[in-house]
Amino acid sequence: MYFIFRTLKSKSTIGQRLIKTREYVNLKQTDVAELAHIARSSISKLESDKAEKYLDLAMFYSRTYNISLDWLIDGIGGDEVILKENSSLKILGTEQYKEKGVPENAIPLYDIDINAGNVQRLIDDNNSIPLVGWIHLEEMSSTEGLLGVRAKGDSMATFINSGDVLLIRRIQDRSFIPLGLTYVLIGAEMSAVKYIHDELPGEKWLLTSHNVEHKPFPVKKEAIKHLFVVVKVLKDLTY
Numbered sequence: 001m002y003f004i005f006r007t008l009k010s011k012s013t014i015g016q017r018l019i020k021t022r023e024y025v026n027l028k029q030t031d032v033a034e035l036a037h038i039a040r041s042s043i044s045k046l047e048s049d050k051a052e053k054y055l056d057l058a059m060f061y062s063r064t065y066n067i068s069l070d071w072l073i074d075g076i077g078g079d080e081v082i083l084k085e086n087s088s089l090k091i092l093g094t095e096q097y098k099e100k101g102v103p104e105n106a107i108p109l110y111d112i113d114i115n116a117g118n119v120q121r122l123i124d125d126n127n128s129i130p131l132v133g134w135i136h137l138e139e140m141s142s143t144e145g146l147l148g149v150r151a152k153g154d155s156m157a158t159f160i161n162s163g164d165v166l167l168i169r170r171i172q173d174r175s176f177i178p179l180g181l182t183y184v185l186i187g188a189e190m191s192a193v194k195y196i197h198d199e200l201p202g203e204k205w206l207l208t209s210h211n212v213e214h215k216p217f218p219v220k221k222e223a224i225k226h227l228f229v230v231v232k233v234l235k236d237l238t239y
Contacts, residue, residue: 015049017072018057022047025065026158026210035180035195036060065159066235106134107167109148114166114184114193135167135234145169146231155209156182156193164235166193168228174221177205182230187223193230 033040045051061067070076111130194207208216
């Protein structure tokens with residue numbers, strides 16, 4: 001389900017909802033501290049309802065994992081984790097866009113999984129890959145260079161599950177790569193969706209997964225032929 005709307009109100013505290021959210025996205029407090037750039041001690045106090053400056057943490061969950069701010073802050077929706085309403089999502093199939101034309105700021109959605117061969121095909125010749133249609137998100141004002149593709153594998157679960165649609169943008173200039181974001185990395189011997197966690201000596205990146213069962217590992221920057229940043233994750237999307 002892509003969005004849920006309820007009129008119930010949770011009886012839980014903000015701290016309890018923060019705990020429920022963290023467990024829902026399968027993170028430890030130390031993981032959240034690192035990803036959200038918030039001290040672990042502050043997260044502990046917020047989850048224990050011993051601090052009131054919860055907006056930064058709530059915004060992190062809302063923006064990164066599509067969690068409803070109304071539910072996090074005010075408990076609107078009941079006692080279960082509520083995903084943000086996203087009724088602005090529209091998909092035009094290939095026949096529809098041929099008839100009506102491609103809408104402004106539409107994002108092409110390709111019928112492929114992320115792997116090295118498919119990414120190379122995307123770069124070389126988009127026309128050789130089946131086009132499902134076009135994604136139109138009204139809240140996204142700039143969609144230049146975005147592509148929609150399917151995720152595969154469990155290394156980023158539960159943040160990104162196999163079959164989720166990733167909206168990705170190719171990075172041409174690597175002079176500055178923000179750490180902590182999610183990237184698609186394609187090399188001669190690997191294709192992966194990972195966090196670029198840190199810079200290492202010897203022109204390397206440390207790659208980490210959301211799924212703690214997958215261990216961090218270093219990779220030489222020069223070994224990555226193509227680099228894409230994941231701009232948005234669309235979950236449980238049917239087409």
